Amino acid sequence: MSEIKTGAPLLRVHDIHVYYGAIHAIKGISLEVYENEIVTLIGANGAGKSTTLNTIAGLLRPRQGTVELNGENINGVSASKMVSRGLSLCPEGRRIFQQMTVRENLEMGAYSRPAAEIEGSLEEMFERFPRLKEREKQIGGTLSGGEQQMLAMARALMSRPRLLMLDEPSMGLAPILVEQIFGIISELHASGVTILLVEQNAQMALQVADRAYVMETGVITMQGPAHELLHNDAVQKAYLGS
Amino acid sequence: MVAFLRYLINGISLGSVYAIIALGYSMVYGIAKMLNFAHGDIIMVGAYIVFCVMVYLSMPPFLAVLAAIVVCTLLGIAIERLAYKPLRQSASLAVLITAIGVSYFLQNAAMLIWGSNPKVFSSVFNVGNLRMLNGELVISSEALLTIAANIIIMIGLTQFTSRTKMGKAMRAVSEDKGAAELMGINVNRTISLTFAIGSALAAIAGALLCSTTNPNLVPTTGSMPGIKAFTAAVFGGIGSIPGAFIGGLLLGVIEIMAKAYISTELSDAIVFAVLIIVLLFKPAGLLGKPVREKV
Numbered sequence: 214m215s216e217i218k219t220g221a222p223l224l225r226v227h228d229i230h231v232y233y234g235a236i237h238a239i240k241g242i243s244l245e246v247y248e249n250e251i252v253t254l255i256g257a258n259g260a261g262k263s264t265t266l267n268t269i270a271g272l273l274r275p276r277q278g279t280v281e282l283n284g285e286n287i288n289g290v291s292a293s294k295m296v297s298r299g300l301s302l303c304p305e306g307r308r309i310f311q312q313m314t315v316r317e318n319l320e321m322g323a324y325s326r327p328a329a330e331i332e333g334s335l336e337e338m339f340e341r342f343p344r345l346k347e348r349e350k351q352i353g354g355t356l357s358g359g360e361q362q363m364l365a366m367a368r369a370l371m372s373r374p375r376l377l378m379l380d381e382p383s384m385g386l387a388p389i390l391v392e393q394i395f396g397i398i399s400e401l402h403a404s405g406v407t408i409l410l411v412e413q414n415a416q417m418a419l420q421v422a423d424r425a426y427v428m429e430t431g432v433i434t435m436q437g438p439a440h441e442l443l444h445n446d447a448v449q450k451a452y453l454g455s
Numbered sequence: 456m457v458a459f460l461r462y463l464i465n466g467i468s469l470g471s472v473y474a475i476i477a478l479g480y481s482m483v484y485g486i487a488k489m490l491n492f493a494h495g496d497i498i499m500v501g502a503y504i505v506f507c508v509m510v511y512l513s514m515p516p517f518l519a520v521l522a523a524i525v526v527c528t529l530l531g532i533a534i535e536r537l538a539y540k541p542l543r544q545s546a547s548l549a550v551l552i553t554a555i556g557v558s559y560f561l562q563n564a565a566m567l568i569w570g571s572n573p574k575v576f577s578s579v580f581n582v583g584n585l586r587m588l589n590g591e592l593v594i595s596s597e598a599l600l601t602i603a604a605n606i607i608i609m610i611g612l613t614q615f616t617s618r619t620k621m622g623k624a625m626r627a628v629s630e631d632k633g634a635a636e637l638m639g640i641n642v643n644r645t646i647s648l649t650f651a652i653g654s655a656l657a658a659i660a661g662a663l664l665c666s667t668t669n670p671n672l673v674p675t676t677g678s679m680p681g682i683k684a685f686t687a688a689v690f691g692g693i694g695s696i697p698g699a700f701i702g703g704l705l706l707g708v709i710e711i712m713a714k715a716y717i718s719t720e721l722s723d724a725i726v727f728a729v730l731i732i733v734l735l736f737k738p739a740g741l742l743g744k745p746v747r748e749k750v
Contacts, residue, residue: 270637296639308634310627312744320620321627325639328620372639 221284223248223407224269224300224376229278231261231268238264240431241278246376246409251402253410253418253439255452256428262411263305265428266378269409270302271295282376297325301374305381305411307365311354315345318353318364322371331371338367341400359390366397370406377401378409383417395421415452419443427452457591462715463708468598469668470707471605475660476684477691477699478612479653485629485694486649489547492554493534495681496561497654501527501661502672503565506574516579516662523658531654532647540643558678565674573671579662601663608656609700616696625649629694660684683710683726690730692743701741 222245231239239261246252254262267273269280271292280287282298290298301322310318319338323331339346342363348356356364362382369377382398383391395417402408402421412418419425422439427448435442442448476498483491501523508519538557542550578597585594616622627635628645636642664680665672683706691702709729713722733741 272633272636292636293639293641296637302637304634304637308631308637310630310634312630313623313626317623317626320623321635321638321640324620324624368638 220247222246223283224409225279225281225284226265226269227279227281229265229268229275229280231264231273231275233264238431239268239275242428242431242433243278244426244433244436246407248407249402249405250423251398251408251410251421253412253422253425254428255412255415255418255425257452258413259430260428261431262428263380266302266380266409266411270300270378272302296372296374299373299375300378301369301372301376302378303365303369303380303382305384307361309353309356309361309364309368311352313353314350315348315353315356315364316350318368319345319371322368325372334371334373338370341397342367358386359393362386362390362394363397366394366401370401374406376407376409378411380411381413382410383412383414391417415448416443419448457588458715460588460592461594462711464594464598466708466711467704468601468707469711470687470704471601472660472664472667472680472703473684473687473706474605474700474703475608475656475663476680477688477703478608478696479656479660480685481688481691481693481695481699482612482625482649483653484688486625487535487539487646489539489550490554490685491539491650491653492551492681492685493557493561494653494657495677495679495684496558496565497527497531497534497657497677498661498664498680499565499672499674499677500530500561501658502576502665502676503569503574504658505579505662505665506576506672509577509579510574520579520659520662523662524655527654527658527661528651531650531657535647535650540646562674562678569674571673573673576665576670576672578666578670580666595667597663597667601667604659604663605700605703608659609696612652612696621645621648686727686730689740690733692740695740695742695744698740698742705741 224246226242226244228241228243229239230241242265254265256262264273268275271290275288282300287298310321319335320331323334344360345364345367348360353364366382382394386394391414398408398410399421410418410422419439419442425436425439425442426433427435427442435448479494480491483489504523504526505519508514508522509516534557538553539550542553580597580600582596584596585599616626624640625645627638627640628642632642669676684703687702687706688699690706691698706726710722710726713725717725
């Protein structure tokens with residue numbers, strides 16, 4: 214986990230402001246994600262973490278500021294075109310297609326890719342998530358919460374993203390499953406996937422991440438190497454409950 | 456016994472028309488989450504196109520139906536683009552009222568173009584009748600064509616939505632537009648395609664309806680079948696393709712049986728009474744899936 218990053222960032226968010234009607238939800242956030250790192254965005258409920266991810270993914274438009282992917286300005290690119298630019302968001306609450314089979318869910322993940330390439334990626338996912346292989350023909354809605362999270366992550370990976378964004382992957386899962394999900398995140402990291410992770414479970418997030426940003430009501434209040442923040446007094450008090 | 460069989464076949468034939476219309480209602484509802492009350496009037500436009508091409512241009516019925524499919528498909532796409540798309544973020548009530556407005560617009564436009572006098576529709580498919588049971592049971596070729604068309608459309612749509620990439624994308628959009636968008640699916644184009652398919656089916660339904668039970672074509676021809684097909688869609692479980700199929704068939708059979716054995720005047724009342732009873736016990740319709748969330 215090297216901390217000295219060289220070259221241009223893969224994702225560069227510069228001073229974005231996002232509004233929900235009159236509400237100023239994001240008040241000038243800047244962050245960077247470099248190739249092959251896990252960066253986490255932690256903070257309390259309502260701090261604007263998901264809003265930030267949704268803005269990067271093109272679901273929301275910033276009123277001010279820029280989002281650059283690989284040096285290219287992607288402001289105003291619609292969410293459906295983001296996937297082919299190499300950006301994939303695994304949304305909060307998993308949002309898998311409940312009435313489609315596991316396999317169909319994964320196929321949808323690869324929607325933007327040529328049909329000929331899909332089979333290989335499916336095999337890859339089944340290898341990484343053997344549980345999904347067992348459930349291949351099952352309807353998504355019948356999976357357990359943990360399995361649904363795996364499916365949501367695998368589906369997001371099916372587009373072969375350059376940057377994978379995970380929004381609260383541990384939400385609503387039993388502790389043992391949380392461990393398992395974070396294990397998968399570490400494995401993905403080890404295999405070279407670049408990840409931007411939003412989490413309320415700050416403890417776990419800071420353990421797997423390289424760098425972290427702490428958000429509070431629409432602004433970034435702290436940033437630095439994850440292991441430093443993990444032992445930072447203010448962070449410990451506010452988010453780690455010790 | 457022969458009479459019963461005849462009623463049954465008439466019922467299935469009428470029900471097949473309802474089912475084809477109901478498919479359009481159901482697919483549009485499933486994807487756009489709106490009730491397109493103008494759907495019945497697209498049937499009427501389709502029937503008029505068939506009539507005009509056959510009578511004024513003296514073209515064969517096959518080409519007339521094809522022309523109606525093309526016109527209705529374009530009409531459906533245009534209606535969605537002009538009337539419904541601008542309201543995508545609005546309250547569903549606003550969309551519903553707009554749909555009713557579009558329905559009246561189409562009826563009045565038809566009245567302007569074709570007048571309110573009925574046009575006598577000649578069948579698009581009359582190759583004589585099939586006689587069975589020593590000639591006692593007569594089945595019209597139109598009835599057979601309608602039933603066959605319904606089955607083919609039903610199988611075709613099921614295959615389309617379960618096997619093709621576009622069809623699967625449609626199901627994804629119908630479940631969760633936001634998530635579908637994150638997959639890279641163009642949601643607007645998918646909605647457009649759904650309207651196109653639904654309207655093409657309405658054109659076919661128009662030709663079949665006027666060839667079988669409704670030879671006097673007027674600008675309001677589509678209203679009642681449209682409402683009955685909507686009922687059929689709800690009956691079978693709106694949003695479900697097999698639901699529309701079963702709902703349509705049952706509705707047609709119940710209607711014809713009620714007419715034959717109970718009362719012609721009360722037949723519609725009986726149809727709706729059955730709907731109410733079914734919905735009391737199965738609020739999502741016969742094949743509708745109750746919505747449940749898993750956390």
